[in-house]
Amino acid sequence: MQEPTDRLTTQSTSEDETQMDKPVATPQGATGELASNVEARNAATDNTETASIPEVENRSSEEEGSKSGSAASTEPAANSVQDGTPLKTLGPTPMTELFRRDSDGPIHVAFVRYDPGGPAEPKIPHSDPPYDMPAMPPTLYRSLVLPPGGERFGSARELFDSILALLQKHTMLPEKECSILTYWSIATWFLEFLPFLPSLAITGPASAADLLLRTLVAVCRRPVLLADVSPAVLCALPLGELMPTLLIRDLQLSKRMAALLDASNQPGYLVRSGKDFQTFYFAKCIYVGEQAKHQPLATNNIHIHVGGKSRRFLPPLPTDDVIRDFQSRLFSYRFLGHDKVAASKFRVVGFRPEVSVMAQVLGASIVDDPELQSGIIELLKERDEQSRVDRSSGQNGIVLRSVLWHCHQPDQQQLFVREIAATVNQIYSEEGESLKISSETVGHVLKNLGLYTRRLGNAGRGLVLDKTTLARAHELGYANEVLRDSSGVPACGHCHKVRLTQIEEVV
Numbered sequence: 001m002q003e004p005t006d007r008l009t010t011q012s013t014s015e016d017e018t019q020m021d022k023p024v025a026t027p028q029g030a031t032g033e034l035a036s037n038v039e040a041r042n043a044a045t046d047n048t049e050t051a052s053i054p055e056v057e058n059r060s061s062e063e064e065g066s067k068s069g070s071a072a073s074t075e076p077a078a079n080s081v082q083d084g085t086p087l088k089t090l091g092p093t094p095m096t097e098l099f100r101r102d103s104d105g106p107i108h109v110a111f112v113r114y115d116p117g118g119p120a121e122p123k124i125p126h127s128d129p130p131y132d133m134p135a136m137p138p139t140l141y142r143s144l145v146l147p148p149g150g151e152r153f154g155s156a157r158e159l160f161d162s163i164l165a166l167l168q169k170h171t172m173l174p175e176k177e178c179s180i181l182t183y184w185s186i187a188t189w190f191l192e193f194l195p196f197l198p199s200l201a202i203t204g205p206a207s208a209a210d211l212l213l214r215t216l217v218a219v220c221r222r223p224v225l226l227a228d229v230s231p232a233v234l235c236a237l238p239l240g241e242l243m244p245t246l247l248i249r250d251l252q253l254s255k256r257m258a259a260l261l262d263a264s265n266q267p268g269y270l271v272r273s274g275k276d277f278q279t280f281y282f283a284k285c286i287y288v289g290e291q292a293k294h295q296p297l298a299t300n301n302i303h304i305h306v307g308g309k310s311r312r313f314l315p316p317l318p319t320d321d322v323i324r325d326f327q328s329r330l331f332s333y334r335f336l337g338h339d340k341v342a343a344s345k346f347r348v349v350g351f352r353p354e355v356s357v358m359a360q361v362l363g364a365s366i367v368d369d370p371e372l373q374s375g376i377i378e379l380l381k382e383r384d385e386q387s388r389v390d391r392s393s394g395q396n397g398i399v400l401r402s403v404l405w406h407c408h409q410p411d412q413q414q415l416f417v418r419e420i421a422a423t424v425n426q427i428y429s430e431e432g433e434s435l436k437i438s439s440e441t442v443g444h445v446l447k448n449l450g451l452y453t454r455r456l457g458n459a460g461r462g463l464v465l466d467k468t469t470l471a472r473a474h475e476l477g478y479a480n481e482v483l484r485d486s487s488g489v490p491a492c493g494h495c496h497k498v499r500l501t502q503i504e505e506v507v
Contacts, residue, residue, distance in 0.1 A: 100146040134241040151328035156369040170215040172208045185219040187365040188245045188283040189334040193342040194361045196266045200285035204306035209287040213247040218323040220245035240279030251289040300354045337367040355384040392481040399445045416462035
């Protein structure tokens with residue numbers, strides 16, 4: 001997304017902070033003017049096409065760490081009118097944002113507008129509701145990383161490449177993983193405009209994982225480092241109001257906690273918080289230990305294994321100036337691009353559903369660069385293939401392979417559970433696995449898949465292979481990527497029907 005030459009503006013509404021609309025930290029830690037010197041700064045940058053720094057209309061907190069009554073909305077603000085022209089026709093939809101000039105200073109709530117006309121700034125009517133600070137515990141207040149203002153970012157490609165370079169410099173990861181992390185970190189800035197955002201699940205050495213989490217602080221929106229996570233911890237955070245990015249280190253993640261975090265990948269769910277409820281939708285990156293084998297990770301997570309590069313010494317962490325620089329540039333990118341992200345029509349077909357939705361939301365966060373947007377497809381191809389393998393080689397997939405093999409045997413009208421178990425164990429043996437499955441386990445798997453057994457006389461329970469059961473088995477085989485495994489048997493009418501449906505979905 002190439003930045004326009006028009007200005008992003010906000011304006012001060014607090015008498016004791018009248019200077020907030022001027023100084024802001026630059027990438028080198030120096031200060032610059034947000035209002036009066038914007039045009040002068042632009043003139044000194046080789047006349048490249050850039051956006052100037054947003055000015056900040058702010059309300060500082062009455063006391064650092066204090067809790068206020070209501071939260072600042074992160075939804076696009078309603079359009080105001082100046083001279084009869086709706087603001088939405090002049091540029092991006094206005095929004096409220098949180099800013100912090102100094103890393104240890106007070107947090108300000110700003111109403112950000114797009115000002116195409118220079119000094120003639122639109123005014124906020126006095127009847128507008130106040131923009132209050134989200135209530136948060138004092139320690140969270142002090143540690144919260146926020147942009148000091150807005151900075152020029154050049155284009156979506158330039159911003160992407162600079163984040164990629166930062167991750168390559170400070171983490172022990174190859175380029176492909178760093179690229180996926182770059183897409184994901186940019187997406188955290190558009191959380192409320194996306195229908196879903198996958199979690200990152202990190203495995204590998206603790207030192208390398210810690211380095212990654214602390215590097216992501218520089219490029220994620222409202223990052224919060226947590227050493228432990230539980231329902232009580234989450235309820236203590238203003239998740240619905242703040243929409244932070246939680247960077248979690250928890251090596252003992254329970255199944256219940258994993259399911260709760262999985263629910264927070266999409267908006268709409270509520271959790272109890274004290275006597276009230278709060279919305280439960282936020283970005284998260286979770287380090288779960290050396291290996292993911294015994295961790296309850298959801299299939300719609302993005303798994304990253306750190307420690308892929310061997311280094312004698314751990315690289316340093318990003319400096320405060322680097323963090324503030326990225327936060328400022330990413331804020332400007334968010335403001336100028338949020339309307340386009342919300343209206344994105346980027347779609348990905350040919351992947352499994354859970355991988356397709358990952359690709360779509362990560363690609364949607366890249367605006368005005370179709371080539372870069374489509375780059376996420378190539379990066380997720382291997383993950384789609386792995387998803388298919390996991391689906392077909394898991395317990396459900398193996399049981400379905402066994403059922404379909406029997407379905408394709410001539411003149412077989414019923415199928416006992418013990419026959420399915422015997423075939424499953426034979427498949428395991430042929431593939432070099434030492435696993436064994438019992439008839440009881442097969443019965444539970446069939447029930448969970450919606451293939452309900454019945455008693456077949458005195459010989460035991462099983463399936464009646466009528467048209468309904470055959471159709472259901474083939475539909476499940478297609479969904480679990482196992483139909484191809486019965487290709488050695490002549491295709492039946494149900495196979496043909498399912499494959500026609502697959503072709504229609506791709507088209």
